[in-house]
Amino acid sequence: MAKVTIKNLTKVYGENTVVSNISVEVPDGTLVSILGPSGCGKTTTLRMIAGFEIPQEGEIYFDDQPITGIPVNKRNIGMVFQSYALFPHMTVKQNIAYGLEQRKFTKSEIEKQVNTALKMVHMEEYANRKPKQLSGGQQQRVALARALVIKPRVLLLDECLSALDKKLRVEMQLELRKILEETGVTTFFVTHDQEEAMTLSDYIIVMNNGIIEQIGTPLEIYEKPKNAFVASFLGKANFFEQGNRLYAVRPEKVSISKERMENAKKKGRVSFVTYSGSLTSYTIEAEEKTVVVQQQNTSLQEQINKGDEVYIGWEKESQIPLEA
Amino acid sequence: MIKSIGMKLYVLLTILFLYTPIVVLMVMGFNESRYNSLPFRFSTRWYEELSQNATLLSAAENSFYLAIVTGIICVILATLFTLGAESLSKRAEGLCRSVMMMPMSIPWLIMGLSMLLMIRFIDMDKNLFFVAAGHVVISLPYAMLVLQARIHSIDPALEEMSLSLGADAWTTFRKITLPAIAPAMVAGGFLSFMISFDNFPISYFLMPSGISTLPIEIQSSIKFGFTPEINAISTIIIGISLACLAIVGLIMGRSFKSVLGGGK
Secondary structure (H helix, E strand, O other), X not given: OOOEEEEEEEEEEOOEEEEXXXXXXXXXXXXXXXXOOOOOOHHHHXXXXXXXOOOOEEEEEEOOEEOOOOOHHHXXXXXXXXXXXXXXOOOHHHHHHHHHHHOOOOHHHHHHHHHHHHHHOOOHHHOOOOHHHOOHHHHHHHHHHHHHOXXXXXXXXXXXXXOOOHHHHHHHHHHXXXXXXXXXXXXXXXXXXXXXXXXXXXXXXXXXXXXXXXXXXXXXXXXXXXXXXHHHHOOOOEEEEEOOEEXXXXXXXXXXXXXXXXXXXXXXXXXXXXXXXXXXXXXXXXXXXXXXXXXXXXXXXXXXXXXXXXXXXXXXXXXXXXXX | OHHHHHHHHHHHHHHHHHHHHHHHHXXXXXXXXXXXXXXXXXXOHHHHHHHHOHHHHHHHHHHHHHXXXXXXXXXHHHHHHHHHHOOOOHHHHHHHHHHHHHHHHOOHHHHHHHHHHHHHHOOOOOOHHHHHHHHHHHHHHHHHXXXXXXXXXXXXXXXXXXXXXXXXXXXXXXXXXXXXXXXXXXXXXXXXXXXXXXXXXXHHHHOOOOOOOHHHHHHHHHHHOOOOHHHHHHHHHHHHHHHHHHHHHHHHOHHHHHHHHOOO
């Protein structure tokens, strides 16, 4: 376990700057998501922390030790890839034991630790299966156990839940969070799924075009996005200009009614309504702007249909000022 | 109905077309007639005579050793080359691969002749080293084809994973890469063994006098009188190859079949 500090990290491929002068400090034992669209440099950043890529400039520190000069196999990291990369010719047990064997533990010690790891991910009964005989979720657990059993200083997860179907993914998110809280290992989690990043992480690093757009807790990032990119990448946002400033308002913070309410800001016509169980979303054409409104469904709610004239409004506190 | 009968007939005819000559050869090895002629009378006479035929047996032995050496060298070279080429740039890799594959498109007759001329040119005598080298040149592309197909289908994340777990490059090669490519190495070795064992033109041009291989012996026996001993030794070779294939298939299981199939 270690605190991770990244200082002025830059990676260039040919004429393409993939990661541009990023700096971040991650406290010991926290789970940090690196979130961004594909090609934003998140995977490259992770691979530099792992040691598969060498940065042109900058340095990475585990605690206060610079690690750029240390080869991958001496960094003591745990990794889980999107493809899981379980060794196909080895059983579950042999897969998990692999890292311990490299560390020259005794046979009995390896046996003991492998069993503990199997228990942690609830895979005891599959110990002697080959990876091919496991489902995606089970392979995922084995990959996680293999990465954690070596007690890495830093755990690196590369889109490791993306291959699972939605229901299993949500289950695994919670379980992953639980396991990581128990082990307390500093974790970097690369993902392009904003919901996953919000659920899992203590901090989120939002990246775009090789730079860090914003770092903060999920709450900070969602409630106080710095700029239009972050506001629209994490959740939906309506943008307004007031004077020469740009503001964002989250759809669920906008109220809607056929009657003129106190905080009414605009008047418009409903062009689209979608119902999704707990929420109803309205698309409203108001004063040459398209505004999206999300309302929690209650039994007392006013019936609003497509084509209705409505007033929309929001509290002043819901207006998020953005950097240009 | 008619369609399905037609399809079965088609398959049957194809199989007949492919294997009739081999079956005739094998059956005639057990026929008493010296001239492969009917009526068929069962006899093991030619197998007995074969066991006394020192020329044919020693030629077979030479072919066997030559093919083993060729197979081993080809597997080692092809494995090293394919693994090494991974670290080259895409363009350099493509260029190297084309150069390595080129001998496949040059007729063996011309290859053999050019090698003979080169030996003359550097003013050396024909020897077994040159024969083996010639066989390696023509067999290598086949071993390469098999190994490349396999090595390219390995997930590069496997090796990275091994490194991240603390293994050094050599351990990673031994424990992760080698097991993954072993079936392809066996298949590639087997293929180059067969190419070499079967080869006539290269051996014919490069063999020093006094030594011969089975294909050379068979060719000359056609000139000087052909006995069904040839059928007998051919049948034995076919039997051995089939047995080898079966054993390799059993040991390697599905991965071997997939290598021969060319896919994943």
